[in-house]
């Protein structure tokens with residue numbers, strides 16, 4: 278066991294996978310000698326050299342497009358996009374190609390690439406450094422999307438992502454990169470893609486969240502202890518979604534709140550609500566409630582506390598469904 | 602049939618003032634003594650603004666900040682070359698450009714202090730907002746220049762970006778449009794040698810960034826970006842050319858980012874002290890000072906006076922910026938659409954309610 282933060286767990290997973298498989302390589306802006314702007318690749322350049330830890334020119338389209346080519350050849354590229362807001366210019370490559378190549382070629386080609394993206398707000402950053410782009414990605418067929426909220430899951434999920442035969446977007450909740458430290462096994466293990474985790478059992482309300490919002494969700498649940506018994510699900514895998522864990526919980530509680538930082542309209546909360554309606558409608562005792570960012574661009578930091586779902590807003594959401 | 606040469610190109614580098622302040626009088630742009638002093642004072646003011654911004658960030662009084670130290674000659678002289686009717690489109694490090702055009706200093710501090718109101722550009726100020734995603738402002742400037750041409754307005758558009766930006770599609774697509782449509786735009790690349798930790802030699806295999814213009818069918822040139830005279834001359838000529846309908850120019854100002862990339866960066870991880878010291882000798886402010894001394898435009902008293910004045914201006918701006926009331930909830934919702942949709946209003950009410958209940 279080693280005590281690691283989330284960002285250290287990222288590095289740990291990369292390092293172990295690079296040791297295990299010489300086809301794994303890391304590419305992106307400032308990932309080499311600088312070790313990444315968040316230090317997620319610190320030391321890898323020194324250990325594996327500039328052939329496997331590659332500082333690329335400043336071009337997101339180039340990074341993602343070239344990662345597709347590298348993966349087509351059978352390598353396992355792990356690309357870093359420096360911040361959420363800079364992923365968008367690579368969308369053509371992601372949506373038009375990464376997500377479609379397997380289907381287009383009827384399985385002849387596939388692209389086992391990983392794109393790591395620090396995402397989300399709450400760090401007093403400049404514009405375009407705080408977005409939660411998961412809905413655009415989850416909406417895109419052919420790519421998988423995961424986001425950990427703990428160091429343990431970070432390592433296990435990243436290893437799964439690297440070994441997965443399909444493109445995986447690995448969203449890293451940068452706000453909690455260094456917020457938690459926990460025991461992480463030194464040996465090889467995976468957290469399978471597609472599995473949510475119930476991190477708190479409860480009977481009254483199901484609270485579903487992911488990434489940095491999981492901690493807010495847990496805090497809200499704890500504050501309601503003794504009043505409302507809240508079950509908390511860390512979704513972890515946003516695509517494919519773990520239908521069973523969600524529906525089982527809802528069948529038990531009949532009341533649901535989803536929490537995400539992304540804007541409300543067409544946020545992942547909407548998809549989860551639809552899923553619940555389709556599968557467990559008759560178990561519902563209240564309409565599904567969404568506690569989310571608002572339908573505005575993520576603001577500069579003087580307004581970010583207003584934008585981000587607060588513990589207070591989550592509590593209100595829980596109370597609303599509980600008292601319906 | 603032998604292969605024949607179908608194109609031959611060369612790239613020049615303009616240098617007017619050397620490191621010791623010696624001036625090539627044949628190349629020197631026509632600038633009055635008063636203007637030369639003004640340029641010097643603007644550089645001092647910009648550096649003071651910058652130093653204080655870094656200090657404010659360290660004290661937690663503003664957010665992440667991208668220092669411009671070392672790039673004052675490029676920014677001040679290029680901005681000074683703009684006519685009143687011209688426009689500029691910045692990236693994110695162009696505080697000295699705003700300052701030269703007399704933008705309210707306190708608004709810059711507000712912006713870097715995490716407040717969008719600092720970016721509400723005054724109506725009579727011909728500039729666009731900061732562009733954080735690298736290079737994305739380039740096509741905007743191109744379209745803006747296209748509109749000037751469309752309307753028959755005699756304006757030029759000056760767009761700023763870094764060496765890193767030349768790797769982005771936006772740069773290439775923008776330059777191509779400008780060449781094809783022969784637009785009144787000047788592309789000003791501040792090659793400050795670094796894009797965070799990537800040196801410009803690893804950004805491109807091209808010998809110069811200026812030569813990229815050749816591929817798009819127009820002129821590209823290098824200038825010594827730490828020399829106000831070179832920058833002023835090249836940019837002025839390019840702007841005049843743009844206004845008279847002779848199309849775009851790419852100017853690569855060779856300069857140096859003396860500070861960290863931003864206040865979140867630690868440049869000692871990837872560049873040497875020797876390199877920093879080498880470039881320190883080419884400091885743009887020192888260079889102009891040396892020239893002015895020799896030309897009898899400078900003495901210690903003068904420098905002391907303008908330094909104090911600069912500090913007073915900056916202090917006043919900090920006070921003003923910090924006395925602005927925190928933005929309100931409605932500032933979050935007011936500006937996304939021309940009129941706020943019903944659902945968004947409801948979200949605003951929902952937030953107001955949750956804040957009230959907390960009290």
Ligand SMILES: Cc1ncc(C[n+]2csc(CCOP(=O)(O)OP(=O)(O)O)c2C)c(N)n1
Nearest residue numbers: 363694733734735763764765766795796797
């Ligand atoms: C599209 C995009 N990718 C990445 C970043 C993160 N980033 C901010 S500045 C920068 C380097 C920019 O280098 P350059 O264009 O030379 O400008 P400089 O910072 O030197 O002024 C990077 C990678 C960004 N802002 N936008």
Ligand SMILES: [Mg+2]
Nearest residue numbers: 763764795796
């Ligand atoms: Mg640069």
